[in-house]
Amino acid sequence: MNLLLKIWRQKGPNEPGKIVDYKMTDVSPDMSFLEMLDVLNDSLVTKGEEPIAFDHDCREGICGMCSLYINGEAHGPEKLITTCQLHMRSFTDGETIHIEPWRAKSFPVVKDLVVDRSAFDRIMAAGGFVSVNTGGAQDANCLPVSKVNADKAFDAATCIGCGACVATCKNSSAMLFVSAKVSQLALLPQGKVEARERVMKMVAQMDAEGFGNCTNTGACEVECPKGISLENIARMNREYLVASLTHEEKKEVSGGF
Amino acid sequence: MSKLNSKIPEGSLEKKWANHKDHIKLVNPSNKRHIDVIVVGTGLAGGAAAASLAEMGYSVKAFCFQDSPRRAHSIAAQGGINAAKNYQNDGDSTYRLFYDTIKGGDYRAREANVYRLAEVSGNIIDQCVAQGVPFARDYGGLLDNRSFGGVQVQRTFYARGQTGQQLLLGAYSAMSRQIGKGTIKMYNRHEMLDVVIVNGKARGIITRNLLTGEIERHSAHAVIIATGGYANVFFLSTNAMGSNATATWKIYKKGAFFGNPCFTQIHPTCIPVAGEHQSKLTLMSESLRNDGRIWVPKKKDDNRKPKDIPEGERDYYLERRYPAFGNLVPRDVASRAAKERCDAGYGVGKSKLAVYLDFSDAIKRLGKDEVSARYGNLFQMYEKITDENPYETPMRIYPAVHYTMGGIWVDYNLMTTVPGLYALGEANFSDHGANRLGASALMQGLADGYFVIPYTVGDYLADDIRTGKIPTNTPEFDEAEKQVKERLNYFINNKGTKPVDHFHKQLGKIMWDKCGMARNEKGLKEAITEIKALKAEFWKDVRVPGSLNEFNQELEKAGRVADFFELGELMCKDALNRNESCGGHFREEYQTPEGEALRDDNNYAYVSAWEYKGEHAEPELHKEELKFENIKIAQRSYK
Numbered sequence: 001m002n003l004l005l006k007i008w009r010q011k012g013p014n015e016p017g018k019i020v021d022y023k024m025t026d027v028s029p030d031m032s033f034l035e036m037l038d039v040l041n042d043s044l045v046t047k048g049e050e051p052i053a054f055d056h057d058c059r060e061g062i063c064g065m066c067s068l069y070i071n072g073e074a075h076g077p078e079k080l081i082t083t084c085q086l087h088m089r090s091f092t093d094g095e096t097i098h099i100e101p102w103r104a105k106s107f108p109v110v111k112d113l114v115v116d117r118s119a120f121d122r123i124m125a126a127g128g129f130v131s132v133n134t135g136g137a138q139d140a141n142c143l144p145v146s147k148v149n150a151d152k153a154f155d156a157a158t159c160i161g162c163g164a165c166v167a168t169c170k171n172s173s174a175m176l177f178v179s180a181k182v183s184q185l186a187l188l189p190q191g192k193v194e195a196r197e198r199v200m201k202m203v204a205q206m207d208a209e210g211f212g213n214c215t216n217t218g219a220c221e222v223e224c225p226k227g228i229s230l231e232n233i234a235r236m237n238r239e240y241l242v243a244s245l246t247h248e249e250k251k252e253v254s255g256g257f
Numbered sequence: 258m259s260k261l262n263s264k265i266p267e268g269s270l271e272k273k274w275a276n277h278k279d280h281i282k283l284v285n286p287s288n289k290r291h292i293d294v295i296v297v298g299t300g301l302a303g304g305a306a307a308a309s310l311a312e313m314g315y316s317v318k319a320f321c322f323q324d325s326p327r328r329a330h331s332i333a334a335q336g337g338i339n340a341a342k343n344y345q346n347d348g349d350s351t352y353r354l355f356y357d358t359i360k361g362g363d364y365r366a367r368e369a370n371v372y373r374l375a376e377v378s379g380n381i382i383d384q385c386v387a388q389g390v391p392f393a394r395d396y397g398g399l400l401d402n403r404s405f406g407g408v409q410v411q412r413t414f415y416a417r418g419q420t421g422q423q424l425l426l427g428a429y430s431a432m433s434r435q436i437g438k439g440t441i442k443m444y445n446r447h448e449m450l451d452v453v454i455v456n457g458k459a460r461g462i463i464t465r466n467l468l469t470g471e472i473e474r475h476s477a478h479a480v481i482i483a484t485g486g487y488a489n490v491f492f493l494s495t496n497a498m499g500s501n502a503t504a505t506w507k508i509y510k511k512g513a514f515f516g517n518p519c520f521t522q523i524h525p526t527c528i529p530v531a532g533e534h535q536s537k538l539t540l541m542s543e544s545l546r547n548d549g550r551i552w553v554p555k556k557k558d559d560n561r562k563p564k565d566i567p568e569g570e571r572d573y574y575l576e577r578r579y580p581a582f583g584n585l586v587p588r589d590v591a592s593r594a595a596k597e598r599c600d601a602g603y604g605v606g607k608s609k610l611a612v613y614l615d616f617s618d619a620i621k622r623l624g625k626d627e628v629s630a631r632y633g634n635l636f637q638m639y640e641k642i643t644d645e646n647p648y649e650t651p652m653r654i655y656p657a658v659h660y661t662m663g664g665i666w667v668d669y670n671l672m673t674t675v676p677g678l679y680a681l682g683e684a685n686f687s688d689h690g691a692n693r694l695g696a697s698a699l700m701q702g703l704a705d706g707y708f709v710i711p712y713t714v715g716d717y718l719a720d721d722i723r724t725g726k727i728p729t730n731t732p733e734f735d736e737a738e739k740q741v742k743e744r745l746n747y748f749i750n751n752k753g754t755k756p757v758d759h760f761h762k763q764l765g766k767i768m769w770d771k772c773g774m775a776r777n778e779k780g781l782k783e784a785i786t787e788i789k790a791l792k793a794e795f796w797k798d799v800r801v802p803g804s805l806n807e808f809n810q811e812l813e814k815a816g817r818v819a820d821f822f823e824l825g826e827l828m829c830k831d832a833l834n835r836n837e838s839c840g841g842h843f844r845e846e847y848q849t850p851e852g853e854a855l856r857d858d859n860n861y862a863y864v865s866a867w868e869y870k871g872e873h874a875e876p877e878l879h880k881e882e883l884k885f886e887n888i889k890i891a892q893r894s895y896k
Contacts, residue, residue, distance in 0.1 A: 012807065028532055032642075035534045038758070045756035050802050053810055055324060057497040059537045061638065062422055063328045073375060078641075085641050110468060111808045118445060121325050125437035129430035130389045134309040134707045137380070137387035141344060144398025154391040154416060157423060161327055184389060191389045 001027040003086060005040070006094040007052055010109050013116075017109065019098075029089035033076060034059060034066065036088055053112040059084040061225065064160030067167070068113055069100040074164035074223040082162060082225045102167035106174070106210045117163050119209040120177060127201035128181045130191045149187045156184040158226045165220035165228075169214030176220040178206050179236035180228050186239055196243035203240055261514070261866055261881045264668040265369040270887050271351075274373045277669070278712050282719035289314030293477035293727070294717050297449045299326030301421075301699060302682025303483030304428035305706025311435035313711060318475055319441050320464060322448045322499055322813075323855050327429040330485060330497040331702060334421025335542035335635065337403060337413035338699040340378040341869065345402050349410040351375045356888060359585050361407045362662070362690020363840035363856060364890050365517070365864070367883060369669060371688045376691050377708040378700050380401055382414055384707055388427040392416050405695040406543055407587035407895070413696045418542050418634045424699055428706070429676060447473070448813065449504045450741045452480060452511050452678065455733045459508075459678035463741050467813060470806035474734045476727035478718055479677045481710065482508055483702075486661035486683040488521065490821045490828065491773070494658040494766025495527060495540040501817035505665050506682050507707045508591070514665035514866040514879060515674035516686025518824065519832035522693055523774050524659035525591035528642055528652075529611040539642055539659040541614070542635055543695040546584045548619035548628065549652070549872040551575050551591075553603040553612050558593060563605070563651050564612055576596055578711060582895040589692040589841045589854070590895060592656035596774050599655070606653045615651035656774060660698060662689040662841065663831070666866040666881075670713035671705060674868075681705040686864065691840025694756060746824075748815045749805055753798035757814040760795040764788065764818070764825055772829050777845040781833040785826055827867060827876060834878060837861045858890055 003024040010017030027036055034056050039053035057065040061082040068083045070076035076086040091097065099113065107115040145153075157180070165176035182199050185191030191198070214233055221230045266277040284292065292315050299321040307319040317490040321329060335607065341354040354375035359366055382400070386392065391399040392414050416423040419784040435441040446467040453461040453476070461476035487502035488494035509515045526541045552571045574594055576583045586594075588599035595612050598604065605611050620628050625648060629636070636647045643653070663689060665673050665680035672679050682702040689697060771784035795818070803809040838847040839861070847855040863880040870877055 025561070028534065030531045031534050032536070035536050038536055039534055042756050042758060043490050045800055045802055046754070048800070048802065051811060053808055057328055057499045058330060059498060060333055061541050061641075062333050062419065063323075063330070063497060064697045065323060065328050080637070081641055085638070087641070087644075089644060093316070114485060114808065117324060121327075121433070121436070121443070121445070124327075124430065124433040127437075129434040130387065131434060132384075132387045132431075134310045134384060134431070134711065135380075136385040140379075140382045140392075141388040141399050143386075143601055145394055146398050147394050147396050150398070152393045153389075154423075157391050157416075157426065158419060160422075161325065184391065188391065190387055 001093045008100045033086040061085040064162040104172035123205045126205035127198040153184045153187040156180040160170040168223040174211040175214040179232035182236045199239040245251045273744040277648045281716035288722040295477040296481045298483035299331035300331035301702030302706040308431035309711045311440035317441045320444045321532035335418045336544040339696045340382045340383045345411045347410045361694040363616035366690030381703045390427040407694045451737045453737045458676045470565045474729040478721045483681040488658045491658040506820040512675045514666040518828045520662035522660040523592040523656045526654045527657035529655040547616040558603040559783045579895045611653040613651035748801040753800040761818045784829045
């Protein structure tokens, strides 16, 4: 296959960027998309040019490190996969392919196609956990969990934190990401206890990071490589509403002797 | 006297760990916050350790090269995690898990460590469930189990085909909680480039901020390395692209011994190589062997489609050779059997380097829906890569490098031969002997991180409560930083002609051909010569574009591949030294008439621990004799 690639190049966070054209010849349809970029980078390095920076790691669709906006779609044209799982057989000979980084205010570009997604880590640190210390857990089977809820929690838990939802959303909203974690833990008895506090804190951090609001367009669900359902956002809204009506600030109790 | 002291506690096997915990030193809660601990790597072992130590009150600094701790490659583990819970009432026990692990490892692991691993395995499941890890459950709401290779009980807990992901996200959430509290200071996109030794103790590390290129000094009272294995020496492996051995290799060069480097695991069920541009290999979970049947045609060079080959003309070679375990033999056995069939000319697919993994019987027996519920995401992954539908045509699989049992030598406390320097998880030479059983890596990583290091590190740190902050403006830090900078400068200024990957691919080919699934003396000697020559060419001709003080992925790769060269050579030396076959280490000269691995317990029942002696000197081999006091050492049989 012969292809024309139009790739976003940007030297650093505060530098201007631009689209640069690269011609690719003899691309095998069995190659993965990132392997195609490997080949391009190999040739750039050999020519003494700077290779294109892009994030990637596991190359099997689970670590969430790869990104890329390909021909206007997060993770490219196929559904339910990440960019690293995309193969060149999804494109046609002679095609022009536009490759850009995630675009969102809260995901600033680091270099070329690499963005900074540390805002997600900060949202997680605000409340995306169950407050249990190592060593204090009871027997794993002491608390049965209905299979229905366990499966729903699992579906939400499969989020890989890639940020495609944010990149796709016209508002750059992180609601699908946040709601997946809120749902997973709220659906399980282990996470139920602090569900209200959790949703308040995670949403507050999400807002502080500058992510936009949800207007129920549903593009995030369509582009999510793990098929995280919009239902989670509804569940988070309900959790948030209940929490904001009933949530009590933690009272600090001093002394204790 | 040997320099190796494994510090195995006295007493009966069952009481060792409890006794040890009861008698090692503790650090008072008010002293813990004055003690700094560095954790490098945030996978299951590092993430669990960082979270647990911070919960206990230590000041933790954690480092990962990825953009978030949640990306560590533990996330890609598919099948499950073993624990001796006996929830299935099939006679499982701590002893059985211990026994299976020692036997599975072909009697090359330390009894006391493995018993402890089995002992704490149940706590891991409790801990993960409490964190909100959504393990598979049955309709009564209780946890479900499946079976894995090399065992005859169902003790594997799982979360569809994404168990590693869910366990890692559990550890990451525990870390996130501590990051939010300020007890863990997290350094994303930081790569450790050296360890700093002060007065014989590990007191800090030198890192490079991968975003800015800045070289930083970090000090601590103890340093924990949990940076995973070194399968990427082979270039093509199931590891992530960034997985590397730099941290372990740097500590080796600063005095930590390297244990059993030649013990690598070749996983039997991976998607075969498709072309020369391939960047990595993808694993298909071992759990598939629960229901899939492995076969090749009985006729050589049979080019018919698999469905056109009648039942009578198929050779289910694992079921034929190993009737007791069938398709669920351990990984090393399954991999060698596949290689044997393909080498003999019965391989399938274009390359003839593949065998079939067939689900048609399972679909008949269970229905497509049930098969999909069990393995749906794996089938989808396979189809995305190969463009073939495994519900309709058998998968093609072939062995690929997957895991490294070898690693940094540690004592019972997980401390290396350098005081204050620890190695956890896949980074240590670990509990798996010469072959790891499926679903045991997750168990070991989390056992080390949640339930071993939090206790054992206190025993060492108790002597540091009056030390105070470790200064970084000392000659030791100056020297380490200088060396790191010199090497980085070398790469940038070298202006060679070929990219890093060019050399890495060639190294990988040498390793796969001569130090892979089967090894022999002649090949290993050739490999050592070839690696040396290639290494010289690499240093002369590698080209790293860009500059030091920026995000520079080629520069990152150059440093990692430079270390892979040296490690690859040590792997070959270790393989050459071990004149026996055991587990994943198969020396062609040493096999039974049936082609099974032939151990030599009289001469090789030891852990080889290599000591670095300088750039131009041969490393020195130390031997830790393995004593089997509770298990009768025997020829491993799965027939």
